[in-house]
Structures are given as C-alpha cells and as structure tokens.
Amino acid sequence: MLSESNQQKLKQAINKHQFGHAEAYLHKRARQGVRLSKHALEDYKHAGGSRIGGDPDLTASIEWPLDSSGMPMTFLAQLHLQEVALHDEALLLPADGMLYFFVGVDEPAYHIEHKVLYLPEEELHQVKRRCSPEVTSLEEVFIGYQAAARATIELPNFGYADEEQIEDEEHDYEQYEELCFELAATNSNDLACMFGYPATQHGDCEVEASLRLLTGKPYNYSVKAAMEEITAHVNGDSDKAEQEVRDTLLLLALDSDREVGFLWWDAGELQFYIRKEDLLAGNFARTYCSLYSS
Template sequence: MLSDNNRDKLERIVHEYQFEHAMEYFKESVRKGIRLSKKEIETYNEINPSRIGGDPDLPFNEEWPLNSDGMPMTFLAQLRLSDLIPHDVTTLLPTKGMLYFFVGVDEPAYGIEHKVIYLSEDKLQEAKRYPSPEVTSLEDKFTGYRVSARPTMELPNYGYVDYEIVEDDEHDYDQYEDLCFELIGKNSSDLAVIFGYPSTQHGDCEYEAALHLLTGQQYNYSMDSALRQITDHFKGDSDRAKQEVQDILLLLALDSDQDVGFCWWDAGELQFYIRKEDLLAGNFANTYCSLYSS
C-alpha cells in the first residue's frame, strides 16, 4: 500500500504526463524500491561504507568465496544495511550489518555462480580493507565507488508492463518511459536497484528464479511449465506455487557502468533474487543470479 505522500506524488506525475487512464493499474503494479547512485570514487579512508566495485572490507577470518573450480570469485558490492533501512519502506531487509555480493564466471546467463554474504554488525567491528586476489573469476578490476541510497516507486518496465492498458491513440511507450524516469528521479549516477523490476524482455524472471530456488531445475522459457514444476514440488498445491513466484524479490540488480567497469555482456544487467521467506529469515545462502542483456 502506498503512503499518502507516495500516492500524491504518483498522482501528480501521472496527471502531468496525462496518463490518468492507467492510474489504477499504476497503483496496483508499482513496486517500492531502493535506488543506489554513485557518490565518489572510493579512497578507503573509511571502513564499512556502502561500496560498489573496488575491494571489500572484511574481518580477517572471513574466507574469500571460491567458485566450483576453486578460483576466487569477483567482488561486486558491499551494502551497509544502516544506509538502506531508512529507505526500505517494505521493512524486509535486516536492520543492521552488511551484505556482500560476489560472482563467478558470468556464462551462461542463467544459474550464475555467486555468493551473497551477510555479516552482523558486531562482526563488522573487525573488518578492514581486504584486497581482491590478483586473479578472480571475471579477470576484471572494478573501480570502487561510494554509493548513496534513495527510496523510489518503480513502475513495470518494458518486460512487465501491460501495453494494452498504458498505450492508446494518444500515448506511446516512450511517453510512458518518460513518466517512469520522472517518478524514480532517474539520473546518470544510478547504478543499482533493490526490490524494483528486473530488466527483461519477457517478464518471467521470478518464474526462472523460483523454479531454480525451489526445485534446482533449469528454466525452459515457459512460465506455464515452470509453474507446473513448482506446483508438483508442493504436491499439487497450485496456490502455494503461485504465491512463491509472487514472493520472489529482486535483491539487487547491477547495471553496466563505464566508470566502475561493469559490462554485463552487451551492456546488460546482473540480477540477484531471493525468496521473501528467506529474506525475512536472514537466510542469504539460498539466492539466484542471472544476467539480462539485449
């Protein structure tokens, strides 16, 4: 449910762009997200800020994650939860500590080896800059940036939007996209999003992630087939299966960015997913990673 301030903002911008015909659809489909933007190049003068790229800050006894071949994974981001909580209107994230994101080789684009680590606040007291191994799975060196967070309202993107509702003789997708950008205050420093809509062409990312997380099976690009397999997993409980798909959350989407050095295939997006049940339990051992590229 939208707060009064968010509802007023949504109605104002929708009116400004003359999309009143889709107002109820927008209110039903909007997701409350957190956008992360670049602030400044990391100087490492401070321990444990929210950072994307560069090196992580880790306790001395924390082991660097390895992929299945025994090679060190590549560090992507550390997000201090105290930086995110003021903007987490979903109240789903842990309130303290740090989330770390590592990735293995980004091929193929589904079921990518990765590691999400959660460390409690007390463990961060022992953290210090932990230089990345000389060679990691991606063989890339990323420039570290401090990041800032802000709350956003995220409307369905081109993979998820119902075109029959938003488009008519007077409104096209480009105008709708302008409305979306205005709503989130999109700028060139934006680097990542939490709890929004993942970039995709088919609007089926939650089916792919749910299928893998619940059954370990590979998605065959059929939402109906995935739902049948998940229903079988729950012994025919189709309502439970549908709810599981709905409860898949975008834990983090990292955009390609020239400054940091991220380039996911053809300037795409790297995406991490988690079940709502696991997030509420603080279980980050059960996550899914995939990649979207046009």
C-alpha cells in the same frame, strides 16, 4: 503494496503525466524500490560504507568465496544496511549489518555461481579493506565507488508493462517512460536497484528464479512448464504457486557501467534474487543469480 505517502506520490505523478486511464493498473503494479548511485570515487579512508566495485571491507574471519573450480570469486558490492535500509520503504531488509555480493564466471547467463554474505552490525567495527586476489573468476579489476541510496517507486519496465493498459490514443510508451523516470528519479550515476523490476524482454525473471530456488530445476523458457513444476512442488495449489513467484524478489540488479568497469555481456544487467521469507529471516544462503543482455 505502496505506503500511503507513496500512493499519494504515484497519484500526483499520474495526474501530472495524464495517465489516469492506467491509474488502477499502475497502483497495482508499482513496487517500492531502492536505487544506488555513484557518490564518489572510493578513497578507502573509512571502512564499512556502501560500495560498488573496488575491494571489500572484511573481517579477518571471513574467507574469500571460491567458485566451483577453486578460483576466488569477483567482488561486486558491499551494502551497509544502516545506510540502505533507511530508504527501504517496503521494510524488507535487515535494519543493519553488511551485505556482500560476489560472482563467479558469468557464463552461461543463468544459474551463475555467486555468493551473498551477511555480516551482523556488531562485527562491523572489525572490518578493514582486503585487496582482491590478483586473479578472480571474472579476471576483471573494477573501480570502487561509494554508493548512495534513495527510495523510489518502480513501475513495470518494457519486459513487464502491459501496453494495452498503459497506452491509449494520446499516450505512447515513450511518455510512459517519462513517468517511470520521474518516480525513480533516474540519473546517469545510477548503478543498481533493489526490489524493482529486472531488465528483461519477457517478464519471466522471477519465474526462472523461483523455479530454481524452490525445485532446483532449470528453466526451459516456458512459463507454462515452469508454473506446472512450481505448482506440483506446492502440492497442486496454483494460487500458492503464483504467490511464490510474486514472493521471489529482485535483491540486487547491477547495471553495466564503464566507469566502474561492469560490462555484463552486451551492456546488460546482473541480477540477484531471493525468496521473501528468506530475506525477512535474514537468510542469504539461498539466492539465485542470472544475467540479462540484449
């Protein structure tokens, strides 16, 4: 549900781009997101800021996460929530502290080994740069960039948009994308998105993540079969099953970026998901990671 100010902002953009025929649909499907963009190359002069790539700032007590083979995972990002949560208009993130994202081998593209860590704000004064191990799961060296956050309104992308709702005789998908880009203030420095729509062709990412997080079962690329499994898990309540999928959130999507060194298969996107109840409780021990590539 958009805030009142964002409802007005969306309405103005819809009028500007003449998408009044899809107004009800877009208000229902719009999400309040946070985007992260490259601000500057990281110089590591100050510990504790939001960063994508490079090395993390950790306390001495934090052990570097290992994958199932005992190999150190690859560090991806740290988000200082005092900086990021200011732009979280959906009020989902903790107000402070640090989130860390690590990943193991990114094959296959589903149920990827990973770790999301949370460090309380009161411990941040103890953090300092810790260089990544010489060899990590991905065997990649990523360039660190300071990350700047901004609030966005995220509309359904290609995999999620209902073309019958957004297109008419005078408006095609390219014009719809212009509306999307304006509301997200999309730019070439964008690296990541939180709480928006994941990149996909089929619009089933949250179904896959929800199935695994709730039941531990793998997704067989049948939405129908997955929803039957989720419905059985919630004692046959189909409405609750659908709500569980809606409450499976895109915690972070990391785009491919050659300057950082991220290249998820064929220039794809690495995605982390979390259940809404866990996020609101500050529980990052139960998350799901997958990868989309065209």
